[in-house]
Amino acid sequence: MKYSTKPLLVCLLSGAILGCDPVSGYKKTFKNSSKYTLKIEHFTRAGELNPYQLQATYTMAPKSEILLDNGSGLNDAPPCVLFGDSLDATVTDQSDLKVNLDLNKENNWVRSQSGSRSKGYQVECWLVVEDANVVPK
Numbered sequence: 147m148k149y150s151t152k153p154l155l156v157c158l159l160s161g162a163i164l165g166c167d168p169v170s171g172y173k174k175t176f177k178n179s180s181k182y183t184l185k186i187e188h189f190t191r192a193g194e195l196n197p198y199q200l201q202a203t204y205t206m207a208p209k210s211e212i213l214l215d216n217g218s219g220l221n222d223a224p225p226c227v228l229f230g231d232s233l234d235a236t237v238t239d240q241s242d243l244k245v246n247l248d249l250n251k252e253n254n255w256v257r258s259q260s261g262s263r264s265k266g267y268q269v270e271c272w273l274v275v276e277d278a279n280v281v282p283k
Contacts, residue, residue, distance in 0.1 A: 168266030172224055174215040175272040176249075178206040182237045182280050184245065188214060189232040198232055205238065211272075226255035226271035237280060247279040 178184050184206045189198040204212050214233075233249035248254055254273055261267040 168261075168264065169218050170223060170261065170267040170269065171218045172215070172267075172269040173213065173271070174226065175211055175270070176204075176206070176214050176233075177211040177272055177274040178208060179274050180277045180280050181208045182243065182277075183207055183239045184275065185236050185238045186212070186214075187234045187236075189234070191230045191232075193230070223259055223261075223267035223269050225252055226257050226273075227252045235275060242283055243280050244283045245275060245279055246281045247273075247275060249273060 176186060186204040186206060187200060188202045188204070190201045191198045206212060227250055231250075235245040235247070235249055237243040237245060255271050256273070258270045259267055
């Protein structure tokens with residue numbers, strides 16, 4: 147008696163597809179609500195023993211925002227401050243001023259999360275620099 151392998155193959159493929167982890171999405175936004183032009187530097191490092199390397203530099207006009215990161219991962223709801231990332235902000239048009247806000251502290255970021263482990267997460271993080279965060283050096 148000859149058996150068809152097609153039903154077995156369909157069953158195995160269906161199980162593999164349905165059994166996959168859900169995909170989670172995330173978005174990380176930096177908002178400059180101040181009246182100052184800011185320079186944002188984004189540094190990354192591959193591991194604890196590696197030095198930070200400049201990945202990107204952004205010049206932000208007053209009252210603007212930039213998308214720092216936008217992506218997806220498997221079954222993950224990442225924190226706003228990721229290991230190996232470092233951000234620095236400086237006021238570009240006035241050397242006597244500084245941004246007095248730690249961009250690398252999780253508590254300074256606003257985080258919105260929806261979804262679940264079984265359905266996947268949608269995570270959005272944003273940090274806002276306001277006039278009150280810009281102070282004399």
